[in-house]
Amino acid sequence: MQVDIGNALASEADPGIGRSDLDDLDERVADAHDRIARGMADDDFGYASLNLPERTDAAEIERAVDGFDPEAVLTVGIGGSALGAITITEALAGDSPVDHYALDNVDPAHVTRLLDDLPLAETVVHVVSRSGTTAETLANFLVVREAMDAAGVDWSERTVVTTGEAGPLRELAETEGLPALDVPEGVPGRFSALSTVGLVPAAMMGVDLEGLLAGGRAGADALADSLYDCPAYAYGAVAYALDERGASVNAMMPYVEGLESFAEWFAQLWAESLGKDGGGQTPARALGATDQHSQLQLYRAGPRDKLVTVVRPAERPDCAIPETDVADLEYLGGQDLGTLLDAEFEATEASLAAAERPSVRIEIDAMDAESVGRLLYDMEVACVVAGELYGVETFDQPAVEWGKNAARGLLGGGDFEEAEAVAEKTELVVE
Numbered sequence: 001m002q003v004d005i006g007n008a009l010a011s012e013a014d015p016g017i018g019r020s021d022l023d024d025l026d027e028r029v030a031d032a033h034d035r036i037a038r039g040m041a042d043d044d045f046g047y048a049s050l051n052l053p054e055r056t057d058a059a060e061i062e063r064a065v066d067g068f069d070p071e072a073v074l075t076v077g078i079g080g081s082a083l084g085a086i087t088i089t090e091a092l093a094g095d096s097p098v099d100h101y102a103l104d105n106v107d108p109a110h111v112t113r114l115l116d117d118l119p120l121a122e123t124v125v126h127v128v129s130r131s132g133t134t135a136e137t138l139a140n141f142l143v144v145r146e147a148m149d150a151a152g153v154d155w156s157e158r159t160v161v162t163t164g165e166a167g168p169l170r171e172l173a174e175t176e177g178l179p180a181l182d183v184p185e186g187v188p189g190r191f192s193a194l195s196t197v198g199l200v201p202a203a204m205m206g207v208d209l210e211g212l213l214a215g216g217r218a219g220a221d222a223l224a225d226s227l228y229d230c231p232a233y234a235y236g237a238v239a240y241a242l243d244e245r246g247a248s249v250n251a252m253m254p255y256v257e258g259l260e261s262f263a264e265w266f267a268q269l270w271a272e273s274l275g276k277d278g279g280g281q282t283p284a285r286a287l288g289a290t291d292q293h294s295q296l297q298l299y300r301a302g303p304r305d306k307l308v309t310v311v312r313p314a315e316r317p318d319c320a321i322p323e324t325d326v327a328d329l330e331y332l333g334g335q336d337l338g339t340l341l342d343a344e345f346e347a348t349e350a351s352l353a354a355a356e357r358p359s360v361r362i363e364i365d366a367m368d369a370e371s372v373g374r375l376l377y378d379m380e381v382a383c384v385v386a387g388e389l390y391g392v393e394t395f396d397q398p399a400v401e402w403g404k405n406a407a408r409g410l411l412g413g414g415d416f417e418e419a420e421a422v423a424e425k426t427e428l429v430v431e
């Protein structure tokens with residue numbers, strides 16, 4: 001994986017940073033590297049995430065799903081318990097005969113429509129929850145189980161569970177004798193893509209798990225005590241430095257459809273890890289070239305508060321554009337769609353630089369398992385080093401608990417007095 005930070009030094013105008021800013025930061029990156037290395041060596045909470053490529057047992061996952069031969073895999077989870085599988089299967093299993101679906105929301109219209117469409121008798125369900133108590137995941141699983149019962153499908157023969165040591169989901173797996181995998185110890189959900197949490201559907205869809213993990217190991221081998229020697233540290237440090245100079249938004253803009261969900265995975269990783277103590281950089285999700293026609297106007301001419309991260313694979317499949325005599329379109333004829341997409345990618349970088357707006361280019365070798373594994377791992381490393389530079393607790397997410405308890409209280413599931421206060425908020429309804 002390559003990270004080109006040249007366009008991040010696009011201008012002195014805020015949020016511009018210069019080479020001297022990075023040189024000054026490099027000493028702090030070296031200190032952060034030492035802390036990260038110690039945390040990994042001691043398998044400390046959170047830092048243990050960066051040991052997953054060494055620790056995850058691909059063979060164990062393959063064995064757990066060995067008996068299944070589904071037409072579809074349904075992931076039931078939310079946040080980091082779903083986004084890793086969604087990202088990996090979208091990026092790498094497009095040619096698989098097995099389809100992947102995810103229920104990571106409790107929208108009744110969507111859930112019922114999906115369950116009506118799914119071949120339930122040919123579907124394997126992967127229920128994932130680290131805590132085993134997340135309301136959305138457990139509610140969805142109860143609905144899926146009911147739908148399978150109603151269809152005369154033995155759900156217990158078609159369900160794999162990945163969860164923590166204790167909690168309702170672990171108890172259910174033990175009571176029903178379900179195949180159950182463990183979530184990795186000391187790894188927050190958003191850092192768990194390269195583990196049982198993110199790899200079970202991929203295993204059933206023929207994705208090269210060893211390749212994904214090898215990519216992660218390559219990222220681990222690339223850790224160094226300078227941002228100039230480690231692409232992941234370079235990305236994390238530049239994003240942090242730009243945020244310190246006003247780039248409070250980071251638009252993650254992959255120029256490949258197979259990484260559209262990667263931008264969503266990155267959004268949770270970046271927001272839930274760095275959004276602490278009143279700070280943190282807001283991730284925006286975009287897709288190139290599509291969002292040149294929806295968001296680029298803002299990125300190029302709106303507030304000087306954004307970093308745009310553009311991502312592409314060095315290799316793309318061929319798809320020729322036929323010759324044409326349509327006036328003014330001759331230049332397209334005989335080209336290839338990939339060449340056009342790459343031209344759009346480079347034009348966006350140039351357009352931002354011309355307007356003195358910073359961007360960073362991330363280039364992976366190809367849309368293959370090792371390159372995607374490396375990308376996921378390096379973004380996790382970038383997030384950890386940014387967290388060290390911000391001085392935040394990267395690996396917890398206390399701010400989400402209030403909302404969870406309020407929802408539970410509003411449903412009468414807990415004695416959450418403030419829920420009433422929430423329910424009695426000032427009304428100003430406009431109809």
Ligand SMILES: O=P(O)(O)OC[C@H]1O[C@](O)(CO)[C@@H](O)[C@@H]1O
Pocket residue numbers: 078079080081128129130131132133134137188189190272397400
């Ligand atoms: O895996 P669990 O415990 O169901 O949590 C799901 C998601 O909810 C969060 O805990 C936030 O509420 C995320 O960090 C996590 O990925």
